[in-house]
Amino acid sequence: MSNAIAVAGVGMHPWGKWGRPFVEYGVHAARAALTDSGIRWSDVDLVVGGETVRNGYAGYVAGSTFASALGWNGARVATSYAACATGAQALDTARARILAGLSEVALVVGADTTPKGFLAPNAGERWTDPDWLRFRLLGMTNPAYFALYARRRMDLYGATSEDFAQVKVKNARHGLENPNARYRKEVAVADVLGSAIVSDPLHLLDICATSDGAAAVVLTSLDYARRHGIADPVRVEAVSTVTPTFPNAVIDMPLLATDHAAGGAPERTFKESIAHAAYEEAGIGPDDVDVAEVYDLSTALELDWIEDLGLCKRGEAEVLLRAGDTTVGGRIPVNPSGGLACFGEAVPAQALAQVCELAWQLRGQATGRQVEGARVGITANQGLFGHGSSVVLAR
Amino acid sequence: MTTSTPAVPGWFTTGDEPRLVASRCTSCGTLVFPPPPPEAASFCRNPVCDGETHEPAELSRVGRVWSYTDAQYQPPAPYVPTTDPFEPFAIAAVELPEGLVVLGQVAAGYGVADLAVGAEVELVVETLDADESGERTIWRWRPTR
Numbered sequence: 001m002s003n004a005i006a007v008a009g010v011g012m013h014p015w016g017k018w019g020r021p022f023v024e025y026g027v028h029a030a031r032a033a034l035t036d037s038g039i040r041w042s043d044v045d046l047v048v049g050g051e052t053v054r055n056g057y058a059g060y061v062a063g064s065t066f067a068s069a070l071g072w073n074g075a076r077v078a079t080s081y082a083a084c085a086t087g088a089q090a091l092d093t094a095r096a097r098i099l100a101g102l103s104e105v106a107l108v109v110g111a112d113t114t115p116k117g118f119l120a121p122n123a124g125e126r127w128t129d130p131d132w133l134r135f136r137l138l139g140m141t142n143p144a145y146f147a148l149y150a151r152r153r154m155d156l157y158g159a160t161s162e163d164f165a166q167v168k169v170k171n172a173r174h175g176l177e178n179p180n181a182r183y184r185k186e187v188a189v190a191d192v193l194g195s196a197i198v199s200d201p202l203h204l205l206d207i208c209a210t211s212d213g214a215a216a217v218v219l220t221s222l223d224y225a226r227r228h229g230i231a232d233p234v235r236v237e238a239v240s241t242v243t244p245t246f247p248n249a250v251i252d253m254p255l256l257a258t259d260h261a262a263g264g265a266p267e268r269t270f271k272e273s274i275a276h277a278a279y280e281e282a283g284i285g286p287d288d289v290d291v292a293e294v295y296d297l298s299t300a301l302e303l304d305w306i307e308d309l310g311l312c313k314r315g316e317a318e319v320l321l322r323a324g325d326t327t328v329g330g331r332i333p334v335n336p337s338g339g340l341a342c343f344g345e346a347v348p349a350q351a352l353a354q355v356c357e358l359a360w361q362l363r364g365q366a367t368g369r370q371v372e373g374a375r376v377g378i379t380a381n382q383g384l385f386g387h388g389s390s391v392v393l394a395r
Numbered sequence: 396m397t398t399s400t401p402a403v404p405g406w407f408t409t410g411d412e413p414r415l416v417a418s419r420c421t422s423c424g425t426l427v428f429p430p431p432p433p434e435a436a437s438f439c440r441n442p443v444c445d446g447e448t449h450e451p452a453e454l455s456r457v458g459r460v461w462s463y464t465d466a467q468y469q470p471p472a473p474y475v476p477t478t479d480p481f482e483p484f485a486i487a488a489v490e491l492p493e494g495l496v497v498l499g500q501v502a503a504g505y506g507v508a509d510l511a512v513g514a515e516v517e518l519v520v521e522t523l524d525a526d527e528s529g530e531r532t533i534w535r536w537r538p539t540r
Contacts, residue, residue: 135470135474136475143464155462155512196467199464199465199466200507247441251461256429256497257428257495258497259440261494264425
């Protein structure tokens with residue numbers, strides 16, 4: 001028995017630094033997704049909003065924020081918070097109600113507006129909050145965590161700064177014609193290597209920016225899609241929102257230490273388990289995947305994700321990269337949207353933006369970046385405090 | 396005369412051979428660093444253990460670098476800068492024999508060029524920052540060779 005639901009419509013607000021209230025971005029994306037679906041707002045019976053608690057927004061963004069801004073229509077409402085994985089959790093909430101027969105048409109929205117510079121914790125003295133302590137005691141920024149993972153690739157697998165730069169070059173090229181991308185400009189290896197080192201070995205252009213943006217998805221039951229003439233829709237085949245399994249032996253932002261792995265490392269790392277759960281739920285494996293959208297907070301992290309998704313063996317992502325396998329036109333294109341390299345991070349919107357891109361890819365509508373003949377796509381993402389996110393889409 | 400106190404109480408010992416102090420579940424022995432505050436309830440992190448009591452446990456002083464980096468730009472508050480202009484510092488994630496990886500700044504005077512994945516480091520205690528109330532100390536990792 002299939003647990004699939006239909007992606008009836010997708011929409012985004014372009015990423016950038018627009019200086020507008022995030023609700024405007026969210027409503028723009030929601031209306032775009034509704035238009036794309038051909039479903040009227042009045043027919044939506046569930047709204048799920050993604051929220052962020054960073055920078056004091058808690059309580060301002062909720063499902064009802066968007067429902068109100070679209071004009072109250074009496075829909076049920078839910079709100080999800082899972083840091084960078086918020087979109088997947090929101091999607092999963094909508095899917096559960098649809099599969100249970102409690103809802104037929106769900107609108108899932110995530111939107112954010114972000115400050116300049118390093119993401120920093122909220123003000124105040126919080127001696128029991130690891131997200132505060134890591135700055136206070138260690139000066140440990142987000143890029144410093146990304147740099148730890150990048151350095152391991154270099155020391156263990158022989159990755160080079162040029163490899164990392166090539167990820168940026170590839171993604172910059174992918175995003176050139178993406179109308180929702182913030183950065184649409186070719187980047188050369190020399191540009192990356194010539195940019196300032198933020199946290200060794202990562203340069204400024206290895207690290208994603210923070211952006212304003214919004215993404216929305218309209219989901220329906222397969223039956224509703226059939227009855228309303230949505231022919232051959234993209235289907236959600238799996239949503240993985242797994243937490244880590246003890247002991248989590250890889251240090252995760254924003255923590256100061258790993259779990260105690262007395263008996264050695266577990267069978268799968270947290271990031272590997274995120275993808276594993278998605279594959280298992282969809283009943284497919286890495287060989288079935290045609291295209292992937294992964295969370296390239298840094299260039300090097302894209303390489304980690306390629307391995308976490310099982311698209312190659314551990315330590316071999318650079319081989320794929322150098323062979324052009326992960327470029328559009330290659331064997332397994334990664335981040336055809338341009339990824340965070342071209343978008344920057346808009347936290348509660350990001351996992352939904354990945355789904356939007358894969359929907360366009362599977363429908364053959366990704367102009368200028370189309371992965372030819374793509375039938376199955378997977379997203380991968382991870383949120384602070386143990387939030388996994390991976391979505392399998394198929395058509 | 397200034398006083399010198401740990402930036403956080405109970406997380407590390409001081410003296411010639413300082414050590415990190417974890418909490419150890421009295422039922423299954425699972426270690427947790429940083430330790431929960433003494434007054435806090437501590438439900439064991441091990442999902443198959445229902446332990447609720449813990450005791451302090453000193454960790455090994457010497458470990459191996461799991462990975463390392465540095466901060467070449469001044470981190471935002473609540474980081475407290477100690478120099479103006481900002482001077483970069485290195486950071487290491489260190490795997491201890493007990494089976495935990497613990498982050499720390501790298502000892503003053505050492506940078507990323509002094510580190511490698513797998514290299515041996517030892518725990519030292521140095522000054523994190525200071526104000527009119529005195530110095531606050533923190534654990535750091537120092538290459539042993």
